Amino acid sequence: MSSEPIMSGKELGELERAIEEIWNVALRLGLDPFPTHFEIVPAAIMYEFGAYGLPGRYSHWTHGKAYQRMKMMYDYGLSKIYELVINTNPCYAFLLEGNNPLQNKLVAAHVLAHSDFFKNNLHFRHTSRQMLEVASINAERIRRYEFKHGRREVEEFLDRVLCIEEHVDPNLSMRRKEWDEDRDREDRRVQEPTSPYDDLFKLDERGQQSLGEEAPARHRKIPPEPEKDILLFIAEHAADLEEWQRDIIHIVRAEQLYFVPQMMTKVMNEGWASYWHREIMHQLDLTEDEHIQFANLNAAVTAPSAHQINPYHVGLKIFESIKERWDNPTEEEMRELGRQPGQGLAKIFEVRELESDVSFLRNYLTKELVDELDLYIYKREGDQWVIVEKDWQKIRDMLVASMTNFGVPYIVVEDGDYRRNRELYLRHCYEGQELDLRYAERTMQAIYDLWGRPVHVETVVDGRKMLISFDGQKATQIYI
Amino acid sequence: MEKQAVSLSRHDWSLHRKAPADQARHNEKVKEAIKSNLADIVAEEAIITSDGNKVVKVPIRSLELPHFRYDTNRKDHLGQGNGDSQVGDVIGQAPGQAGPGKGKGAGDLPGVDYFDAEVTIDELADIMFEDLALPNLEQKQAQQIESTVIRFNDIRKSGPMSSLDKKRTILENIRRNAKMGMPKVGGIKNDDLRFKTWTEDVRFENNAVIIAMRDVSGSMGEFEKYISRSFYFWMVKFLRRKYNQVQIVFITHHTEAKEVDEQTFFTLGESGGTKVSSAYRLALDIIAQRYNPRDWNIYPFHFSDGDNWGETDNRLCVDLVHEMLQKCNVFGYGEIRQGGYGSLSTLMSAFQNVKDPKFIGVTIEDKSGVYPALRQFFSPRQPGVES
Numbered sequence: 001m002s003s004e005p006i007m008s009g010k011e012l013g014e015l016e017r018a019i020e021e022i023w024n025v026a027l028r029l030g031l032d033p034f035p036t037h038f039e040i041v042p043a044a045i046m047y048e049f050g051a052y053g054l055p056g057r058y059s060h061w062t063h064g065k066a067y068q069r070m071k072m073m074y075d076y077g078l079s080k081i082y083e084l085v086i087n088t089n090p091c092y093a094f095l096l097e098g099n100n101p102l103q104n105k106l107v108a109a110h111v112l113a114h115s116d117f118f119k120n121n122l123h124f125r126h127t128s129r130q131m132l133e134v135a136s137i138n139a140e141r142i143r144r145y146e147f148k149h150g151r152r153e154v155e156e157f158l159d160r161v162l163c164i165e166e167h168v169d170p171n172l173s174m175r176r177k178e179w180d181e182d183r184d185r186e187d188r189r190v191q192e193p194t195s196p197y198d199d200l201f202k203l204d205e206r207g208q209q210s211l212g213e214e215a216p217a218r219h220r221k222i223p224p225e226p227e228k229d230i231l232l233f234i235a236e237h238a239a240d241l242e243e244w245q246r247d248i249i250h251i252v253r254a255e256q257l258y259f260v261p262q263m264m265t266k267v268m269n270e271g272w273a274s275y276w277h278r279e280i281m282h283q284l285d286l287t288e289d290e291h292i293q294f295a296n297l298n299a300a301v302t303a304p305s306a307h308q309i310n311p312y313h314v315g316l317k318i319f320e321s322i323k324e325r326w327d328n329p330t331e332e333e334m335r336e337l338g339r340q341p342g343q344g345l346a347k348i349f350e351v352r353e354l355e356s357d358v359s360f361l362r363n364y365l366t367k368e369l370v371d372e373l374d375l376y377i378y379k380r381e382g383d384q385w386v387i388v389e390k391d392w393q394k395i396r397d398m399l400v401a402s403m404t405n406f407g408v409p410y411i412v413v414e415d416g417d418y419r420r421n422r423e424l425y426l427r428h429c430y431e432g433q434e435l436d437l438r439y440a441e442r443t444m445q446a447i448y449d450l451w452g453r454p455v456h457v458e459t460v461v462d463g464r465k466m467l468i469s470f471d472g473q474k475a476t477q478i479y480i
Numbered sequence: 481m482e483k484q485a486v487s488l489s490r491h492d493w494s495l496h497r498k499a500p501a502d503q504a505r506h507n508e509k510v511k512e513a514i515k516s517n518l519a520d521i522v523a524e525e526a527i528i529t530s531d532g533n534k535v536v537k538v539p540i541r542s543l544e545l546p547h548f549r550y551d552t553n554r555k556d557h558l559g560q561g562n563g564d565s566q567v568g569d570v571i572g573q574a575p576g577q578a579g580p581g582k583g584k585g586a587g588d589l590p591g592v593d594y595f596d597a598e599v600t601i602d603e604l605a606d607i608m609f610e611d612l613a614l615p616n617l618e619q620k621q622a623q624q625i626e627s628t629v630i631r632f633n634d635i636r637k638s639g640p641m642s643s644l645d646k647k648r649t650i651l652e653n654i655r656r657n658a659k660m661g662m663p664k665v666g667g668i669k670n671d672d673l674r675f676k677t678w679t680e681d682v683r684f685e686n687n688a689v690i691i692a693m694r695d696v697s698g699s700m701g702e703f704e705k706y707i708s709r710s711f712y713f714w715m716v717k718f719l720r721r722k723y724n725q726v727q728i729v730f731i732t733h734h735t736e737a738k739e740v741d742e743q744t745f746f747t748l749g750e751s752g753g754t755k756v757s758s759a760y761r762l763a764l765d766i767i768a769q770r771y772n773p774r775d776w777n778i779y780p781f782h783f784s785d786g787d788n789w790g791e792t793d794n795r796l797c798v799d800l801v802h803e804m805l806q807k808c809n810v811f812g813y814g815e816i817r818q819g820g821y822g823s824l825s826t827l828m829s830a831f832q833n834v835k836d837p838k839f840i841g842v843t844i845e846d847k848s849g850v851y852p853a854l855r856q857f858f859s860p861r862q863p864g865v866e867s
Binding site: 016019023035036039040051059065067166167304305307313314373374387388389395398402434435436445 | 547551552556558566
């Protein structure tokens with residue numbers, strides 16, 4: 001049954017030695033990656049991991065769909081994944097079987113820079129570094145639920161949860177602590193005596209109560225503050241969910257939280273890896289032929305795209321520009337900001353540690369870069385897509401806005417007991433971009449199924465506040 | 481130290497099957513989506529004009545989960561030029577607003593996620609005809625139609641791995657181990673393997689002939705032709721699929737009727753007036769000459785726009801239909817009236833007097849009416865039972 005190995009033992013040994021050399025070069029250049037394990041996999045496996053985001057993740061048809069699409073693109077030669085890196089410690093990286101030696105070297109260099117980024121960027125600090133184990137335990141749990149409650153039942157439930165999978169809050173633990181403190185303070189304020197005669201007044205109250213009148217219970221708002229983590233809110237507060245259903249929500253949420261930092265740093269992370277794979281490759285002893293191959297491959301990876309931003313290209317250019325500006329500051333920068341020449345390398349390491357895409361672009365995408373990259377804003381006019389803006393600040397601001405909340409509308413739970421009727425009131429924090437109302441209504445249907453009571457979303461349409469409601473039968477829209 | 485920091489390996493992944501399983505589930509859902517949209521898909525031009533064997537692309541709304549997202553059409557997008565882009569440059573064409581377009585989606589431009597599901601006509605036919613059958617089929621004397629049925633009904637010790645009978649193989653293995661005093665599974669040898677094998681049964685089925693009649697007169701416009709072609713396309717597909725040897729007679733008519741071959745039947749377009757009775761008379765002649773009702777199940781179907789030559793001929797048609805109903809299992813009349821707001825044609829009005837349950841009259845007003853019409857004609861009925 002076993003097929004002829006595509007790579008001979010000798011070639012495997014050579015690649016292993018090359019990777020060791022690349023590791024040493026990376027350390028010498030200042031990178032600080034996790035220990036990294038490379039695994040060579042055939043295309044079908046590569047595309048499976050790419051589609052699922054993680055090896056061994058739970059089964060769902062949406063993963064099957066992503067897999068089919070990726071594999072088709074590969075089969076038709078339209079796109080190819082050369083590598084895949086998993087943010088774990090040790091870091092796992094997958095190389096595509098059939099990569100030539102030069103491709104593998106470039107990929108290994110690229111991977112080590114990603115690994116360095118995972119380890120050192122602030123936003124990854126709380127991600128689980130044992131995610132492979134966690135994901136397969138989660139998959140096993142879901143498989144057990146399928147066995148117990150039926151595959152279709154679990155699939156349909158997952159369908160609904162996945163409709164709102166983006167709505168988690170990575171900073172939640174911090175925020176919750178604040179609420180609890182606020183609440184404690186409030187409670188103390190009520191209990192602490194405000195005058196020496198408090199205990200006497202209390203006697204009066206007791207008298208009133210004996211007349212049959214209860215002191216009105218303070219209506220505590222749920223949630224106390226707007227809650228961005230819709231998944232967690234539903235898992236904790238929906239009335240009619242079974243335990244296994246709450247568990248599935250927690251699973252989806254935990255995996256989403258693991259991916260959020262990667263979604264928040266796409267441009268930076270790819271830019272960083274592209275910057276360093278080039279630096280590392282320059283340190284290697286390449287043949288002339290390999291140099292040409294490298295130049296071609298590098299150009300292909302960092303090619304601009306007319307319809308969207310290529311994170312490899314834009315990220316790389318920004319890192320280059322930062323290094324250049326901190327290596328050779330202007331007279332004015334030296335005078336006003338006290339910037340010393342030759343600080344470029346230190347600066348880019350600092351940036352890779354502290355920033356995410358939003359701050360990276362806001363702080364370091366300059367006018368010169370926007371012009372050089374020839375960025376533009378385009379929109380639909382009639383039947384055509386037309387360039388409508390070239391002003392660099394507007395472009396930067398729009399780019400930043402599009403990266404905010406990694407491109408997903410920011411929606412919070414305002415009230416879990418709206419109209420004192422256990423209805424769910426959500427609010428879209430409108431910042432200039434309108435919701436796709438058709439999709440919103442369909443999404444609300446899924447939320448209704450989870451929450452079990454009517455769902456409302458407040459948003460803005462044509463500059464006016466609108467409330468969309470779904471009562472289990474139909475959706476209505478009214479301006480408020 | 482550094483040797484531990486990086487490592488490289490290559491494992492055997494040939495038994496890894498997770499993604500294909502989820503992919504299969506996705507495909508299953510695509511099939512379900514096709515099934516619920518059959519009425520729209522069935523009359524797709526791409527299908528009717530295909531040679532019948534090819535893979536066709538059926539546009540269905542991509543199976544996707546809804547999310548809260550921004551309105552892509554009203555939203556600004558970011559792009560990157562080659563260094564000389566200017567305000568006002570057109571960088572792409574947006575697909576038309578009007579629902580599911582036929583055209584291909586514009587590359588990576590934002591827009592509605594349409595998904596061309598690739599299915600073969602046969603797969604589509606499977607989905608469509610799952611629960612359909614020839615109505616009122618009866619046992620006739622001379623059984624001429626034979627069909628081959630494959631049945632897995634035997635076990636052998638050799639065969640292709642794909643038909644390995646795992647349960648029996650394990651039982652054999654346990655049995656052999658038990659003989660040696662260890663009743664458990666393990667150490668499976670070639671001798672344990674058992675394979676399912678099949679025998680081919682030839683079964684004689686009921687004889688059936690379809691008499692397909694089509695109006696090709698001048699009043700049959702492009703739309704009418706298209707609908708009748710679409711209907712017969714699927715009817716022929718259906719019959720050839722369910723019954724290995726159904727015979728089909730093709731008749732076209734305007735004021736005169738003639739028997740034609742399949743190719744001509746589907747492509748012919750003529751002009752002139754209409755005399756429906758000519759087709760019915762020819763059908764009766766053919767029945768008399770070649771298909772004795774004692775031996776054959778007979779199914780005449782007729783498609784027309786109902787724009788017949790006059791009251792006299794309409795009355796004649798009703799008589800001829802009655803005559804045919806004596807000999808046939810079902811008589812189907814399909815009338816194609818584009819946007820016909822409820823008003824009946826003179827021919828259809830005349831057919832209102834035919835009370836025989838074996839007469840099935842259907843009006844098709846638009847493309848999506850083809851599939852319901854097929855279902856109406858081919859829903860299984862028992863002889864003598866009114867539906």
